[in-house]
Amino acid sequence: MSYYASSDAASTTQPSDSCKGTPSISQPTKSVPIPSSNNTSPDNPVTPNNPTQTQLTVGNKNPTHSLPPTSQLGKKRKLTSSVWDHFDRINRNGDDFAIFHHCKSSLKANSKNGTKSLHNHIEKFVYAPTPHTEEELVRHLMDSFTKWNIETKISTITVDNCSTNDGLIFIVLEKLYGDLLCDGTILHMRCCAHILNLIVKDGLSTIKHSLARIRDSVAFWSATPQKVENFEEVAKQLKLSYGKKSSLDCKTRWNSTYLMLQTAIQYKDVFPRLRIREKHYTNVPTELDWELANKFAEILQHFYAITQLFYGRKYPTTNCFFIQICELRINMVEWMNSDDEIINAISSKMFEKFEKYWSVVHIVLTVAVILDPRYKMKLVEFYFPMIYGENAWSEIEQVKTTCYNLLTDYQSQIKSKSHGTSILPTQVIETQASMTLNMSNLVAFLSSSSTNIHVKFELDHYLDEPILPWIQ
Template sequence: MQNRLMSTMDSNENMAEVSSVLRCGSSQAIEPSNTDSSKTNKRKRSEIWNHYCEERSREDLARMVILQEMPFTTVEHPAFQMFIRNLRPEFHIVSRTTLSSDCFKTYEKEKRRLEDLFKTNCGRISLTSDMWTSNQTLGYMCLTAHYITNDWKLKKHIINFKLVPSPHTGLVISDAIANCILSWNIEKRLGSITLDNLSANTVVATELQKQFRKDLLLDGKFFHVRCCAHILNLIVKDGLKVVEGAIHRIREAVKYIKSSQGRLELFMGIVKQFKMNGKKRICIDVPTRWNSTYLMLNDAIEFKDVFMRLVARDPNFDNAPTEEDWSQGIIICNFLKVFHLITEVFSQTKNPTANLYFYEIWRINMLLIEESRSSNAVVMMMALKMQEKFDKYWKECSHILAVGVVLDPRHKMNLIIYCFHTIHGNGDRASFEINKVREVLQTFYDNYAILYGTNVSLVQVDERVSTSQGGRDENRFMHGYKEFIHGVQVTQPSKSELETYLEEKDGT
């Protein structure tokens, strides 16, 4: 309403007059000047003032409380009540109980709107789920729906956040997710579910697959998708065990500085002596999250000289990192930088990333193979440790992730062929993996052809394409691929629509 009022104001004086009317709660017309313009403005202002809806105002209040995460008791605060009385005296300020009811009505209204959208959405809905434990040790489950609209816009909505009773076994969690799916009537539109790589979640996916098998693509063969970011977390954490001593001492040094205001001031004083950036702060990591450990090491290494000087200035700083610890920290950071960048790619939410996963995971594989031959013993041991766990997950997910690359018209099968040949050479193993991808792709194509036929309407789509953020390392790995592309011969298209697509010249 404020924006509409301001658009009708033709001077600061009129603004002041209208503000006075609003404060007094009067709908009297403002004294007009002797011009037609003033009469028109008067009529517009009167119409705006009289266009008041108690129901809409209560709905707006409920939305404000929801969006700002305000407590229901806000409406009982004297300052809020005074503000409303001065702004709109005739508005009936509701109680916190009524406000709670209004918020629930808003939720139900939005749920119906989203249900209607799901019904008209021609695509499949993919789910992601995660569990949290509150400070009261209660377990909560968050279920998010991801889908593409008819105009090819990527969307996501949290469709459930609920308390899950203990014990949090796979059966209990699967029941909670199944009930949510049924309450939203989306069981016939399920595409996949992505879960953290935990044994309980394997049970969750298996139980959901059994329950909704007839509505899933290919009987749910590819229904369960393991979270790539979580798998990457497990792989890197295995590698960090090799250098946990150096990491522990650097972490303790950071804690030592952060745990005392006096020590922090002494530290910042040395920072000024070195004429370094005094605004930058060192963060303490969360040991269970390797990326936070990487960021902590990266920041601490920048202040390495300050820590070394602090040893001489603070006699109590007797467990400081050694020169060897700092050297290992630098090596670790250089090694993990690529993993950090790839995690950021996996964590994108604004753009589709299905076409990026295979390439990024292949890049990790190539890096591990390369570093497992490193002359540095620490890097070599880390790479070997990580490669062992990587191989386990790569075999499980490589083929389905490859389908996303094939559907990228810039690459089609070319990138798949190149990647498998760089891993396995030109022998039978590479041919087997490539043919397996073709088989999976053909199976999906045949299934969709049965379900939807070939009558697909064309719509204008957003031309933005997700790309990797790998920097120099990516360019190094992609140089060989570009050379490979130049040597690819385009064959004559065959009768199959899928094969025609695959054999057309790609969009690179």
């Protein structure tokens, strides 16, 4: 069985980007995070979930506590379940919600839902006290693997891109080597959401001065209700619809920066007018600032659309966002060849980072797409010639070889387990001439030969079948 992590699965060596982060490993049912030292939150695009936690998938538990209603005969009942030690209860528009202390997730908390969902959410977490060193994190991961009996079922581990996680993967690889598919070559998967975050940060650095002036302006005119009223008044004088208010971004979350720019650009003519009204407002964005912001926002909308596919998913999504990733790479090449020097400068820096990670994750991403019966090899054959040109078919063959190797490994693991529980002629057999022969090598050879033929036939049959029809 294949296990996927917070964003989906991948491969080999990690390019070095220094940052804090922790791994996330998952299984098809439930998740168990390990906190890390990152100061991020669930809406940070570094990961669709909170990147400060490691996710492990485990089997279901069945807590039976019931959640008392918020009021009974006009009186609020006492929260007796121990689950409330980990949650704060709040009321929003008449509905009760439970806010988890560790990840700030919001869960429904009325009597109809009970506390089972709260218990299930707690079971997703494994507390890892400091220090968050490679050895300590590996110890927590291995303990969790052993506890849920999945140490022989791991195929990939998805982690953020940092040196600590590189070391962590190396140690896990040594411990699990004999049980890993393809000898562990696909164990290390980089978090796609975090990769996009690093790419966008490189792009933002090219317009940091213009961005600072726009951010200061938005902060100045959203600081007090009086300033908000003045801003709205000037916007109406210029016949601009004020349906969407400007909101200050968080510097560590580029998606909030994109939303801030998207709104501020609509009101760019308002800011110079406001300078006449307010003598303390001096850091007004220039026309060049708005030009840079507008062009960069056009680029960011492609990244923003992809990150939306990462959020709120309870199943692997690689096959869902692979098309957008390929389109993004093709667009970045076009931007680099643009006559616009601004677009060229921004995209060149971002493309360099993109290629750094694409080279180590694209194989596993492509395998996931091939196993989607809507695409199979068709999607690969469509995009790879546009991405690799004359080298496309060698890349396609490399992906197909990986598919065959994976299936062969799966088949051999199943065979080895069945051999361990059945009576096979692998023991020492005495012949009539009192000769002692060890048949284990012969049995292994015959089994592997028939297995390879079966796997190849099965995969070829799958690839030769027509893809599932698309519903527009």
